[in-house]
Each structure stands twice: as C-alpha cells, then as structure tokens.
Amino acid sequence: MSSKKIRIGLIGAGNICQNAHIPAYLKQSDVELVAVCDLNEERAKEVAAKYNIKHVARTIEDLVALEDVDAVSICVWNNAHARAALAAVKAGKHVLCEKPMATTVAEAQAMHDASKAGGKVFMLGFVNRFRSDSLLLKEMADAGKFGDIYFARAGWLRRRGTPLGWFTDVSKSGGGPVIDIGVHVIDLTWHFMGKPEPVSVNATTHYPLGNYQTKGVGRWKALDTDNLIFNTEDSAAGTIRFANGASMNFEVSWAVNMKETGIYSYIFGKDAGASLDPLEIYGEEANYLVDLKPTTDRGDPFACEIRHFLDCIQEGKEPSITAKDGLNVQKMLNGIYDSAKAGREVWL
Ligand SMILES: NC(=O)c1ccc[n+]([C@@H]2O[C@H](COP(=O)([O-])OP(=O)(O)OC[C@H]3O[C@@H](n4cnc5c(N)ncnc54)[C@H](O)[C@@H]3O)[C@@H](O)[C@H]2O)c1
Secondary structure (H helix, E strand, O other): OOOOOEEEEEEOOOHHHHHHHHHHHHOOOOEEEEEEEOOOHHHHHHHHHHHOOOEEEOOHHHHHOOOOOOEEEEOOOHHHHHHHHHHHHHOOOEEEEEOOOOOOHHHHHHHHHHHHHHOOOEEEEOHHHHOHHHHHHHHHHHOOOOOOEEEEEEEEEOOEOOOEOHHHOHHHHOOOHHHHHHHHHHHHHHHHOOOOOEEEEEEEEEOOOOOOOOOOOOOOEOOOOOOOOOOOOOEEEEEEEEOOOOEEEEEEEOEOOOOOOEEEEEEEEOOOEEEEOOOEEEEEEOOEEEEEOOOOOOOOHHHHHHHHHHHHHHHOOOOOOOHHHHHHHHHHHHHHHHHHHHOOOEEO
16 A cells, blocks of 8 residues: 555535544545535534644535645535536546435436546445445355346335435435435445346335324434425335346335335345345255355444545555446436336336
8 A cells, every 4th residue: 555645625524424434534544634615614614623624615616626635525415416526526536425426317427427537536435335244245246156146136124214304305315215225225236236237117106204203213314404395205116127137126215114124135146145134145055955144244334435445546446336336326216216207117
C-alpha cells in the first residue's frame, strides 16, 4: 500500500455519513478527512469541528472544486446522488456513492458514462457485498460449488420499519422499500448469480399502510424527521428475468403484516444451493443430501467497503462494484416501478 494519504470530501453530513462512513474512514491509516458540505450548514460545521475537518464547503460544487480533495463519499438524499457524482467526476475526483446509484435509469446512465470518461475510481456503496458471510458465499459461487445458478429468491420484509424523514417523499428518495432496501438484496443476489444481464421485470407495488402510528417499534431515522410526505410504496414483489435464462423472485417491504424476515437470499444451482441469512449450503454427497453451515462473523462491512475503495485508489484498480453494476441494478429497480405502473412485464 502507498503511504500517500487520500484526502476525502464528505458530501452530505447526515446519519450514514456520521455513523458509517466517518467511523470507517477513521479506522484507516492512509486517509485524511479534509472537507464536508451539507444543505444544513450548521450540521456540516458541527461535523467539521468534531473531526477536525479543514473545509466546510457551501455547496457540492464548491466542495468538488477544492484542490486538496482527492475523493468523495456521497451521502446525500438519493435525488442528489447524480448531481454530486457528475460534479465530482467532472472535477477529477474518485467517487464512492451510497446506494441507490440514482433515482432514474437516465441519471444512472449519465453517471456510468461520465465515470468511464473520467478514468478515476467510481464505486457504489452496496455494503452487503462486504459482509463476511456474503464474501464466503461469493467465493464458493465463483469456485463453481453450485454449478450454473438458474433461479434465486431475494427478500427483506419488515413488519413496521418504514424509515422516518425524506425516505417516504418520492421527490427526494425516488421510491420506497424497492429503492431503499430492495437495492441491497437484489444487488446481493444478482452478484451471487454471477451478474447475468437483466432483460425483463414483472412486478407489483402496494401502498396500503402509509403513514402508520404503530407504537413500540424502532425505525431508521434520517437526521431530519419533519417530512410529512408519504407517497412511497409499502411493499413490492415480482420476478426479474435474465439473458442467460435465469430468474429471480423478490419481495420487499417496509411495512407488511407478517413476522419480520430480515434480509434473505437463496440461490439455486444444478449442483447445490445456498441461503443467506443464515448462511447454509444445500448439496448432495455420495447420493445423500448434505447441509453445510459455514461459520463466519459479520465482519465490519462498512470498514471493508471503505478499505476496498481506498485500495482501488492506491493501486489504480477497478472496484468490485462498478458503475455498470449500479446501472444494471438501477434498471431492475426502475423496471419494478415501470412494470407495476403498466400492469405487465416490461423489457429493460
Ligand atoms: N448503505 C446503507 O445501508 C445505507 C443506510 C442508510 C442510508 N443510506 C443512504 O445514505 C444516503 C443518506 O441517507 P441518511 O440516512 O444518511 O440520510 P440523512 O437525511 O440522515 O442525511 C443526508 C444528509 O444529506 C444532506 N443533503 C441532502 N441533499 C443535499 C444536497 N443537495 N447538498 C448537500 N447536502 C444535502 C441532508 O441535509 C442530510 O444532512 C441515502 O442515499 C441513503 O439511501 C445507505
């Protein structure tokens, strides 16, 4: 590893920035946090004071114009991911962009194209790929343990877990659980499947619960919780087809009347199958069915993600999560909304 310190600009100083990105950067020795910006300037100033950050920039564009910023972490609302990423790429900065890549395929396409021309590291923060169990499962898939994977199931069903704040305002988030948590599990499962080209989606979205007042449940909170707009779906389900003939069934919810599932992913290959979470392998040996339960800890996914981003910058290599991956996932996510709206299967 080079001893050169990478100088980081933080775009958006809210929850994920303060509770995931900054702690992960602070665990690395080759990093310096040098700039921060936020719509809420007081918040940016507080974060700068707490972490001894030199610059508080007024806008995203002012931050990326700073010469002593090498790379940025994009942690703003989803509707500003494209603006921030395009400005950063244009200014010659390396980019780590939180999930989802964008709110529309057109934005994601523009980000993808710009990143290709920019020639710097461009990575999406699909953090679940960096869990220890995900890394192990992917290693097994790549080693051919499952044979060709032809079918998968992906899901994350929360009973009353609608986040509070901008997440439920489509103009800021781009969508509900599909774009907030579906992005994690659909990307993860697609990654285990070997990233086949998505060709069509047939899906439904549902809006029955909206702004419920259920007591006694913990919910993810954006730092500002004064939003009163609830125009996102509560749940969605459907099927994604791929060019190699494989398919993925998915179901996601922020609020649905059933027992919570947490994030889950099943992959089915000719030779074996697997599930996550918990990690289990379903195979056959000597004509007997055998279940394998590899043991891993959770690791430190955000630290692992940030380390990979920094390694790619230091070594000039392409990240394992590319702009092309982000674009393909965006096509699947927006395909879900398009299909639900059209009431039929749509081609991507
Ligand atoms: N990887 C994960 O598991 C995970 C978890 C939660 C959130 N996220 C993502 O992180 C991002 C931020 O979510 P959060 O929970 O931290 O929300 P948040 O509201 O707590 O923080 C976002 C911050 O961005 C600022 N902001 C918004 N638009 C801006 C703009 N145009 N210019 C400057 N600042 C702007 C807001 O003022 C706020 O301080 C979202 O994209 C979300 O999807 C990822």
